[in-house]
Amino acid sequence: MRYFVNEFWTNAQRAGHALHEISYRACFKPQLPEFFIDRLTEPSDAVYDPFMGRGTTPIQAALMGRRVFGNDANPMSIMMTRPRLNTPELCDIESRLGEVPWDAGEPTLGDQNFGVFFHPATLCQIVALRSWLSEREEAGKFDYVDDWIRLVAMSRLTGHSPGFFSVYTLPPNQAASIESQSRINERRGQTPPKRDVKALILRKSRSLLRHVGLSYSQFDLYCCDSRNTPEIQTDSVDLVVTSPPFLD
Template sequence: MNQLSLFEVSRRADTAESFIDDLVSFDDFGKKTVSDEKDGIPYFVNEFWTAGQRQAHSIHEVSYRACFKAQLPEFFISRLTKPGDVVLDPFMGRGTTPVQAGLMGRQAFGNDVNPLSVLLARPRLRPVSVQAVADALNTVDWSRGQIQREDLLAFYHPATLRKLEALRLWLADRAPLGSDEVDSVADWIRMVAINRLSGHSPGFFSGRSMPPNQAVSVKAQLKINEKLGVEPPERDVAQVILKKTRTLLKDGGVPGQVRSCLLTGSAWDMPGIANATVDLTVTSPPFLDIVQYAADNWLRCWFAGIDPANVAIDIHRTEEAWSMMVNRVLREQARILRPDGYVAFEVGEVRNGKVLLERLVWQAAEGLPFDRLGVMVNDQTFTKTANCWGVDNGTKGTNTNRIVLLRRL
């Protein structure tokens, strides 16, 4: 081993030690870190990032159920990588980790079994302007749309639904599914439209519905309409898209030179990523059987032209099955991470804290080529979407971020 290699190994080892020291001494929000050890696992508990809503870059404001705040990946990216490094999320969901990586000048890598994920993340990693979006919307022939599904009138005024169908036809020409060679502005318009399909304010295409991170069934929407005594009002589809575009781009966009790689597939099998090329993984897998992703996204799948029945999203109903999945994911991480690369594996809370998923992750990593550094617990008081479902904050739902920290040996 030459002198440079020895220096590099020493520097990276120092990075791991200094990162743990940073957690122990962290007091940015006026609290001291509580360090403890439980069953041989080191814990570091504090408020490590703000609990305030909408404090991140405006481009992150794309709704998706069970997503973490951008401050979570930002915390690790800023401390464990440098510009140009590769940052990955194998369960990227709406793309919070790759988008934050791109904003910070890192290479943005992501993967998800749900094909909607690429449609939500890719457009925000490519340069686009409000004027370009406005010009593109002016080329849509809004008269082409014909209502194909009468049941969707539970959500939309007939004129709105016809415009959405016209937009779907336009997108099929300009941004076909399954192709990376799509018009970046059309790709952006589809992403915004997917995000505006249903919600609770005039900023959405629908009448009054549930929060936009999940779609209720047609039957449930009809009950909402009946209870409120309303019919879906007509919306100006182009203006809704433009308004949301201005909001998303309020703080600017991702630098144009950022390299990205977004894949669709299982988190434990990513052949599109070469061996030993990733510097940092920040991710959060589905938590047991808590979230029904396919049911939540059926309306988005309709608009995008995706058959949700063909999306092989696993639901792990037992701790054993979930642990086996995590072990497979970590084996793939061992393949793609560079030596001394890091994993920040967030698991939150489930079943009122009776099941500590971080311990299952800790056990799943045993015997693999990782140094298990500890569990970082971000403990905060904040308002969650769960509150809309009658779940009190601080009692049920996810009240902490619990992050298992691993370093590739």
């Protein structure tokens, strides 16, 4: 058996590629899969994460020129991983956002319950974007630029800084109920400020794309029970880097 010893958690070593900067519950640092991918595989070898979460292992494997397999039972995982394997240009993101009818959002009664998180104008913009993306998907027009916009919008919904669409709340990898957020607002004496959804998506996109992006085709992502992945052929994977799923 081979043993590997290293230190992963100093501040300098936490600085990974910008594409990893998507918040997700209990994700490990990219230096962890990087360490093992570098030592145990060669370029074009296949790396697999059966519980990929936010996609740290698939993204790092792609950045290192490996064949990527990823799986997670949560469909949100693919939504968070796939766009970062095939990134659009910033100009294309800005152009596509310019097509969104931002003033056309009509929140339903259910949507309006989220007023404890979002300013009414911000909520209208979120609803407009959601409806527009859904219409594009139903019409078969949804592409990798839309995929990216959805990812970034999801990552900006709620958080504890002005870079998020919401008023101050729990960090983005956690969630507060409507009742809990009402108590937070009362305790802090706050009301949701108006946010510019388009501007915040562009701002986060610039940050994520500040390093070289990816245009990667050697990947397969699945959303299924990891015990049953017949699409992945026996003996086709050279390395598995993963973390066990939560039992909650």
